[in-house]
Structures are given as C-alpha cells and as structure tokens.
Amino acid sequence: MTNRIKRWSSIAFAALLLPSLVLAEKPPIVIGVAGSHSGDLAPYGIPTKEAAEMLTADLNAKGGLLGRPVKLLVLDDQCKPEIAANVATAMVSQGAQAVIGHICSGATKAALGIYKEAKIIAISPSATNPALTMGGDYPNFYRTIAPDDKQGQMAAAFVTAKLAANQVAILHDKGDYGKGFADAARMALEKDGKAKVVLFDGITPGAMDYSAVIQKVRHAGADAVIYGGYHPEASKLVAQMKKKRIDIPFIGPDGLMGSGLLTIAGANAEGVYATGPMDVARYPLNQQVRAAYQKKFGREPGMFFDQGAAAWQTLVAAIQKAGGTDYAELERALKGNLVETSVGKIKFDAKGDAEGVGFAVYQVRGGKFVEVK
Amino acid sequence: MSYFLELVGSGLTRGSIYALIALGYTMVYGIIQLINFAHGEIYMLGAFIALIVAGALTIHGFSGWAILLLAGLVAAVYAAAYGYTLERIAYRPLRNAPRLSPLISAIGMSLFLQNYVMLAQTPDFLPFPALIPEFAFMEPVAHIIGSAEVLILATSAVLMIALTVLIKYSRIGKAMRATQQDMAMARLVGIDVDRVISFTFVVGSVLAAIGGVLVGSYLGQINFTIGFMAGIKAFTAAVLGGIGNIPGAVLGGLVLGLTEALAAGYVSSAYEDVFAFGVLVLILILRPSGLLGRAVREKV
Structure with missing residues (x-):
C-alpha cells in the first residue's frame, strides 16, 4: 500500500516538474498568419498557411530563430473585411509580433490600421490593391507580390500590342481588388490612346x-474584354459569353489563375488570358521549398504559395538581422537587406513593395496556364 | 431593336430562374404564412444531390436526357425528405409560438444547412455538367435566348399551372386552402392539419430541387452559398407578385428579371440591384399586397 502511494506520488511529482521544464525554454517568437482559410476564397489563403507551417516546423527543428522557438498564430478571416478587423484585434491581443497576411486586399485594408496602432509589421503574399502601399497610410505594410496597377497596365499593353484590340470592354466585380485592376487598365489604355474603352461597368x-x-x-462592339475579379464570376462570364456566341479574347488578373477557373469553366476556360506573377520556378530556393511541400503533402502547392513562402522568408531573415522584433529595426532590415526567397532575391522599397517581382501573361491551353512569350 | 430583344431574352432568363424558386416560397407562405428562409438552401441541396447523381450516372454511360430526368428525380426525392424533416424539427414545434419564432428558426436552419454542405462537401465552387442539351433549331436565336433558358421558362410555366390546378381542384388542395383560412376550424372538420402542412413543405422542396437542377445546369457552377442569393431574389419576386399568389410569383420573377436586365443594359449593371429593389419599393407603395395579391383583412 505505502509502496503504491510512493510510486504515485513520484509520478505526480514528475508531472509537476514538467511544466517548469517547458517554462525554462525561452519565450517563443509569435508570428501571425492571417488569411482566408475557409469559405469560397479559401484556395487563396491555405497555401500561404501551409508554407508558413511547413517552414516554421523546419526552422524549429533546427533550433528556432535567435535561439527561440517560433510559434504561429493562425487565424481565418474568410477574406471578409469585417472578420479581418476582428482577426487583427485578436492578433494584437494574443501577442503576435509580426503578421504574414492578409490574403485579400479588402480584408488586408481592414486589418492594417489595427496593426499600425499596435506597431506590428504585416507582409502580405497576395494583397495587390495599389493604394495599400502607394497611399502611404500604412508604413507597416509590405508585400511580396507586385501591386495591381502593374497587372492592369500589363493587361492593357497586352490587349493593344499582342491582341491588336481597338475597342475594349472593361468589367469588374466592384471589389477593391477587381476594381483596382480595372481602373489601372482603363487608365493605361486612356493614357496610351491605342484603344478605346467602349464599356466600363461593374x-x-x-x-x-x-x-x-x-x-x-x-x-x-468590343473586340476584347478585360475583367477585374476572381475566378467564380470569371468562369460564369466566359461560359455565358460562349452561350451568347460572343467570341472575343478575355483577360483577367491573377485571381483567375490556379485550378478554380480550370475546373469550373472546363472547356470554356480554353483561350482565357490572365496576368500572373512571373515564373519563379527557376530559383533554387523555390525548387527546394516546393520539393519539400510535394514530399509532405503529395501534391502541387496552390495559389500564392511562393509569395507566402517569400513573406515568411523575408520576415524571418529580417528578425534574424534585427535581432528581435523591434519595429524600427525590423523596418530597416526589411528595406535594406537583399534576401534569397522563393520569388527570387528581393528587398522592399520605401513604400513596402518588393523590388524584383513582377507579372507575365498566361493563357489557358490544353487545360493549363501557359506563359505567353 | 435587336439589342432590346437581347436584353429582354436575358431578362426572361433570369426572371424565369427567380420565378422557379419563388413558386415554392410563395406556396409555403400562402398556406402557413411562414417565410421559409431555408427554401434557398433546399434549392442548393437539390443542385448538390443532382451533381452527385449526374456524376455517378455519367460514369455508367447514361445519355443526357436520362441523366437530367434521373438526377432531377433523385434530387426531388431527397429534397422532399429534407423539406419534411425541416418542417418536423424546426417549424412544427413552434406552430403555436409567436410569429417571430418560426422565422428565426428558419434563418437558423438556413445557416445550418449552408455550413453542413460546406463541411460535408466542399467550400469551393464545383463545375456542374450542362445536362440540358443545345437544340440545333435554337441556333439562329442562340445569341438572344438559349435552349436551357427556354426549358427553364417552360418548366416555370408548367409548374405554375400544375400548382394552381393542384390547389384549386384536388382533395389535398382543398384541405390546403382550408388550413390557410382557419387552422383551428380545419381541424374541427377533420382535416389533419399537420399532414397538410408537411405535404406543403414536400411540394415546395420538390419545386426548389427542380430549380436547383435546372439552374445549376444552366449556370454550370454551384457552391454552398448559391441558395442565399437565389433565396433573396426569389423572395423579392414572390413579394413583388403578391406573396401567397402562385401566378404572382411567376409574374413577379419576370418583372424583377426584366427590370434588372434592362437596367443593366441601358444604365449600369453595377446598379441593377438598385433598380430591382427600387421597383419593389415602388410597387409596394402603390399596391401594398403585390401585383396580383389581394388585400387580406386581418381576422379578428
């Protein structure tokens, strides 16, 4: 009887000791990951979350960052501004020291003010609304993807130069992202003067x-359509254009790329153009991270995976360089330091845009997006 | 002129989609004065079930029409079961509660069903096969109105007539009208009111499922949120036509669809909803009980 009590008490003692062992470790560096992880835009957010989780697990296995473990705080905003504001508040109150995200421009905009108040840096892999950096309201914002107006300008140039269109119809989904793209394309077309914008509507x-x-x-009488928006509406538009026997080129932003348009629109997607991030598969770090993903999940990573990985890589490199997460130090490291990432060797300019990333035009051919040279 | 015709074609198409879904809405309201907010979700479930059945049948090499009929049939049976269960668990216990309670219960069921499909199926959009074949003789006017559109329009018309006949002339229809006039009195003369209401929900759900199959096939994509927008627009159509009135639902749908299409065509498609709801407000001011609705005096 006494023996048993002794044995139990020693186990209990050991159990009491365990938490103190954990406490002895240094406090973790908490990095927030915010984006759409559920809802119809989840395919845009999940790859970044997966990239951050995979890279963080790897980093922690190698001893962490500055000798401290890295802990991810993953929160879902469903790409909705009203949820994003709550997510941002939760990030701040739960001690995130920097944030990777958000995914959609509207949601990012809703969250940034809260991060700015709390002096938290946010790096988005996919929020491409130009005003987020150009507006100058959010000095705490960075992104590893080029802004929309670059995409819109590219689409406009492509439509006039390569497709020889004279009359262009521009449609958009009234959202920050879609309208931003459409506005940039319209501005570029009007400035250029080679083609007329015959329709601009939401x-x-x-x-x-x-x-x-x-x-x-x-x-x-349009001879090309430029559409700013995401793939569900684009799929419907191209399918209904075919139904109404309208056969003119259709070009959209990178919201069209990825498997969504291909699976939903099927054969109707054939021939659709989309501007998207430049092919980054040639960079060794990109190949390495993608191979690790392939090994772990057994499939190809989804949309914005490379930009998500790059956001993580630049952030971790900056924390390393700054020796912590002090706002001013981090800012200096992000802006002054060239980092090898999944999207090439990049650093951020004064406004928070990455130097060295850009767009190319792709077309659906044989059920795949192929770069148009 | 041809542009006008094209817009009218487009308006009729979307109007008939609204009408098809509004029929079930208005029938349930007509009998038990309950706005069944989960109606749009039954429509969405019908589309999902049809997609699954169509997938299975395609593998077994069935032809287009057979798939459309069988998928529609299975979807209707499933949706009927959902409608019946919905009424049993969410509305019947609240039969004698204040009118607000079943309304809230309906919104709750709508949210539940949406999230259930999201978790059980997928949050992504899914491609829906074009089950309605394109008729060769429609080709000259295909740029105005397509085969699928004509089929949807015809289905709405047929269902409208069938429903009117059912309610006017059949035994159960008589019982439905009696239930609508006075539930307690109907019970006294030996009508099984619960059974009549269950039947109403079953018919309403079958209509929603047929809508789901046809519209899914026309639009080529479905996801768990499609019921929401469909429900709102169908509800608007039903109110516009006079809620509870069956031909009114079809008329309301067509008026709504044409308003949207003409507003999109001649003004701006960004503001088509403004015009649609503007027309609703106008009609409700001029005719508070809708286009075909009769003013009902509150029973004391």
Whole structure:
C-alpha cells in the first residue's frame, strides 16, 4: 500500500516538474498568419498557411530563430473585411509580433490600421490593391507580390500590342481588388490612346446571371474584354459569353489563375488570358521549398504559395538581422537587406513593395496556364 | 431593336430562374404564412444531390436526357425528405409560438444547412455538367435566348399551372386552402392539419430541387452559398407578385428579371440591384399586397 502511494506520488511529482521544464525554454517568437482559410476564397489563403507551417516546423527543428522557438498564430478571416478587423484585434491581443497576411486586399485594408496602432509589421503574399502601399497610410505594410496597377497596365499593353484590340470592354466585380485592376487598365489604355474603352461597368459577385452585361459587351462592339475579379464570376462570364456566341479574347488578373477557373469553366476556360506573377520556378530556393511541400503533402502547392513562402522568408531573415522584433529595426532590415526567397532575391522599397517581382501573361491551353512569350 | 430583344431574352432568363424558386416560397407562405428562409438552401441541396447523381450516372454511360430526368428525380426525392424533416424539427414545434419564432428558426436552419454542405462537401465552387442539351433549331436565336433558358421558362410555366390546378381542384388542395383560412376550424372538420402542412413543405422542396437542377445546369457552377442569393431574389419576386399568389410569383420573377436586365443594359449593371429593389419599393407603395395579391383583412 505505502509502496503504491510512493510510486504515485513520484509520478505526480514528475508531472509537476514538467511544466517548469517547458517554462525554462525561452519565450517563443509569435508570428501571425492571417488569411482566408475557409469559405469560397479559401484556395487563396491555405497555401500561404501551409508554407508558413511547413517552414516554421523546419526552422524549429533546427533550433528556432535567435535561439527561440517560433510559434504561429493562425487565424481565418474568410477574406471578409469585417472578420479581418476582428482577426487583427485578436492578433494584437494574443501577442503576435509580426503578421504574414492578409490574403485579400479588402480584408488586408481592414486589418492594417489595427496593426499600425499596435506597431506590428504585416507582409502580405497576395494583397495587390495599389493604394495599400502607394497611399502611404500604412508604413507597416509590405508585400511580396507586385501591386495591381502593374497587372492592369500589363493587361492593357497586352490587349493593344499582342491582341491588336481597338475597342475594349472593361468589367469588374466592384471589389477593391477587381476594381483596382480595372481602373489601372482603363487608365493605361486612356493614357496610351491605342484603344478605346467602349464599356466600363461593374457586376455583382454571386449574381445568378450575367447575360445582360454580356449583351452590353456585344452592343458596345468590343473586340476584347478585360475583367477585374476572381475566378467564380470569371468562369460564369466566359461560359455565358460562349452561350451568347460572343467570341472575343478575355483577360483577367491573377485571381483567375490556379485550378478554380480550370475546373469550373472546363472547356470554356480554353483561350482565357490572365496576368500572373512571373515564373519563379527557376530559383533554387523555390525548387527546394516546393520539393519539400510535394514530399509532405503529395501534391502541387496552390495559389500564392511562393509569395507566402517569400513573406515568411523575408520576415524571418529580417528578425534574424534585427535581432528581435523591434519595429524600427525590423523596418530597416526589411528595406535594406537583399534576401534569397522563393520569388527570387528581393528587398522592399520605401513604400513596402518588393523590388524584383513582377507579372507575365498566361493563357489557358490544353487545360493549363501557359506563359505567353 | 435587336439589342432590346437581347436584353429582354436575358431578362426572361433570369426572371424565369427567380420565378422557379419563388413558386415554392410563395406556396409555403400562402398556406402557413411562414417565410421559409431555408427554401434557398433546399434549392442548393437539390443542385448538390443532382451533381452527385449526374456524376455517378455519367460514369455508367447514361445519355443526357436520362441523366437530367434521373438526377432531377433523385434530387426531388431527397429534397422532399429534407423539406419534411425541416418542417418536423424546426417549424412544427413552434406552430403555436409567436410569429417571430418560426422565422428565426428558419434563418437558423438556413445557416445550418449552408455550413453542413460546406463541411460535408466542399467550400469551393464545383463545375456542374450542362445536362440540358443545345437544340440545333435554337441556333439562329442562340445569341438572344438559349435552349436551357427556354426549358427553364417552360418548366416555370408548367409548374405554375400544375400548382394552381393542384390547389384549386384536388382533395389535398382543398384541405390546403382550408388550413390557410382557419387552422383551428380545419381541424374541427377533420382535416389533419399537420399532414397538410408537411405535404406543403414536400411540394415546395420538390419545386426548389427542380430549380436547383435546372439552374445549376444552366449556370454550370454551384457552391454552398448559391441558395442565399437565389433565396433573396426569389423572395423579392414572390413579394413583388403578391406573396401567397402562385401566378404572382411567376409574374413577379419576370418583372424583377426584366427590370434588372434592362437596367443593366441601358444604365449600369453595377446598379441593377438598385433598380430591382427600387421597383419593389415602388410597387409596394402603390399596391401594398403585390401585383396580383389581394388585400387580406386581418381576422379578428
């Protein structure tokens, strides 16, 4: 009897000791990961989350950062601004020292003010709304992807130079991202003067039917359509254009790239153009990270995976260089330091945009996005 | 002129989609004065079930029409079961509660069903096969109105007539009208009111499922959120036409669809909803009980 009590008490003692062993470790560096992890835009956010989780596990296995473990705080904003503001507040109150995210421009904008107040740096892999950096309101914001106006300018140049269009119809989904792209394309076309913008109109995302606006495109005599928005509406538009027997080129931003458009629109997606990030597969670090992902998950990573990985890589390198997460030190490290990443060797300019990243035009050919040379 | 015709074609298309879904809405409201907010979700479930069945049948090499009919049939049966269960667990216990309670219960069921499908299926959009074949004789007017659109329009019309006949002339229809007029009195003369209401929900759900199959096939994509927008627009259509009135639902759907299409075509598609709801407000001011609705005096 006494023996048993002794044995139990020693186990209990050991159990009491365990937490103190954990406490003896240095406090972790907490990095927030915010984006759409559920809802219909989840495919845009999950790859970044997976990249951060995979790279962090690897880093911790190698002894962590500055001798401290890195802990991720993963929160889901579903790409909705109202949820993103709550997520940002939760990030601050739960002690995130820097944030990777958010994913959608609208949600990012809603969160940035809260991070700015709390002196937290946010690096987005995918929020491409130009005003986020150009506006100058958010000095704490960085991104590893080029802004939309570059994409819009690229689409405009492509439509006039390569597709020889004279009359262009521009549609958008009224969101920050889609309208930003459409505005940039319109501005570039008007400045350039080679083609006329014969229609500029918004559509309601999630509406049941777009045939009226498609008839309008025909009526306007457009010989190309530039669309700013995401793949669910783009799929509907290209399918209904085919139904209404309108056969003109359709070009959209990188929100169209990825498997969504290909699976939903199927054969109708054939021939659709999209501007998207330059091919980054030639960089050794990119190949290495992608190979690790392939090994762990057994499939190809999804949208913005490389930019997500790059956001993590630049952030970790900056924390390393700054010797901590002090705001001013981090800022200096991010802006002054060239870092090898999954999207090439980059550093950030004064506004927070990455130098050395850009766009190319892709086209769906044989059920795949192929770069148009 | 041809541009106008094209817009009218587009308006009729979306109007008939709204009408198809509004039929079930308005019927349930007509009998038990409950706005079944989960109706859009039954429509979404019908589309999902049809997608699964269509996938299975395609593997077994069935032809287009057979797939459309069988998938529609299975979806209707499933949706009927959902509608019946919904009424049993969410509305029947609240039969004698204040009117707000079943309304809140309906919103709750709508949220539950959406999230259930998201978790059980996928949060992504799914491609829906074009089950309605393109008729060769439609080709000259295909740029105005397509085969699928004509089929949806015809289905709405047929269902509208069938429903009217069912309610006017059949035995159960008589019982439905009696239940609508006075539930307690109907019970006294020996009508099984619970059974009549269950039947109403089953018919409403079958209509929603048929809508789900046809519209899914026309639009080519579905996801767990499609019921929300469809429900809102169908509800608007039902109110516009006079809620509880069956031909009114079809008329309301067409008016709504045409308003949206013409507004999109001649003004701006960014503001089509403004025009749609503007027309709703106008009609409700001029005719508070809708286009075909009759003013009902509150029973004392």
